[in-house]
Structure formats: C-alpha cells, structure tokens
Amino acid sequence: MLKLRKIGDPNGSRLSHLLTELAKKISNSLGDPGERATEVPGLMLYRRTGPTVPNPSTYEPSLLVIAQGRIRVDLGQASYVFGQSRFLVTSLELPVMSQVITASEKAPYLAFFLKLDMSTVRDILTQKKFIFLRQALARAQWPPGDHG
Numbered sequence: 001m002l003k004l005r006k007i008g009d010p011n012g013s014r015l016s017h018l019l020t021e022l023a024k025k026i027s028n029s030l031g032d033p034g035e036r037a038t039e040v041p042g043l044m045l046y047r048r049t050g051p052t053v054p055n056p057s058t059y060e061p062s063l064l065v066i067a068q069g070r071i072r073v074d075l076g077q078a079s080y081v082f083g084q085s086r087f088l089v090t091s092l093e094l095p096v097m098s099q100v101i102t103a104s105e106k107a108p109y110l111a112f113f114l115k116l117d118m119s120t121v122r123d124i125l126t127q128k129k130f131i132f133l134r135q136a137l138a139r140a141q142w143p144p145g146d147h148g
Contacts, residue, residue: 019084023067024112029107033108042115049108052100059096061116069109090096091118 021022030036030047042062046118048069059073070083074097082088103109 003140004096016084019067022065022112023110026067026109030110036060040114042117043112043125046111046113047108048100048103049105050100050103052103053097054097056095056097059090059094061091061093061121062089062115063116064111065114066109066111068107068110069100069107072101073097073098089116091116091121 026045026047028037030045033047035044035046035047052075064071064082065087066082066084068084070081073080073082073088075094080088081101100109
C-alpha cells in the first residue's frame with residue numbers, strides 16, 4: 001500500500017541540513033542528469049534538470065527519498081506530490097504514473113530509490129527491540145495528533 005508521511009517540524013532545521021547534504025552527495029555522484037545504480041543492491045540515484053513527461057511504471061516495495069525537487073505520483077485516480085518534506089514507502093508492487101514536476105538546471109530533482117526486501121523488513125519488525133519501541137510509542141501516543 002502507498003504510505004504518505006509528512007516529516008514534522010520539531011527537527012525541521014536538522015532535516016533541512018540532512019537533505020541539503022544528501023542532495024550534494026547525489027549531485028556529486030551523478031554529475032550529469034540521469035539515473036545510476038550504486039554499489040548498494042537495489043539503490044538507485046536520480047538527477048533530472050527539468051520536468052519530465054508522465055512515465056508509467058511499477059513501484060516495487062521501496063523507499064523514495066527526495067533531497068531536492070518534487071515528483072507527482074498517480075495511483076489510480078489519486079495523485080500524490082512528494083518533495084523534501086515527504087517521502088514514499090510502498091510495501092507491495094504498485095502500477096503508477098510518475099512525473100518530475102519541479103526541477104531545473106540550477107535546482108535539479110535529486111532523489112534516491114531503495115528497493116526493499118520485504119522478508120528482511122518483516123524480520124526487523126518482529127524483533128523484540130522494535131516491538132518494545134512500537135509499544136512505548138503507542139503508550140506515549142506518538143506521533144502526536146496521529147492517534148484517532
């Protein structure tokens with residue numbers, strides 16, 4: 001399922017700094033516009049210097065983090081816009097139409113896309129430390145305002 005998550009403001013300046021650093025690393029790694037597989041299995045880096053045409057594809061279970069720019073993802077009749085304050089996590093294959101909507105030579109679209117091995121994710125989610133953390137967050141009603 002498509003999971004849309006807004007990153008909160010309490011650590012906004014820290015997040016902004018981290019995204020700026022990530023953008024620099026992606027930009028330095030790619031140089032020219034395009035995409036590149038990395039040495040890390042399943043990790044792709046993207047750089048676009050202008051808006052793109054809609055691109056039909058299937059998103060595998062994955063994490064998409066956008067360091068700079070914005071992308072629109074259409075899933076059925078719903079459209080989602082992702083940028084620096086939002087990331088996309090999907091746990092199953094989804095047929096989508098995606099389009100970079102904010103990018104330029106001066107401020108290119110920079111992102112990384114990491115394919116997830118769902119058996120590894122399940123193993124992590126069932127570890128005792130993660131279950132304890134999840135229970136502690138539930139008792140603390142975390143994230144705030146997201147408990148009904």
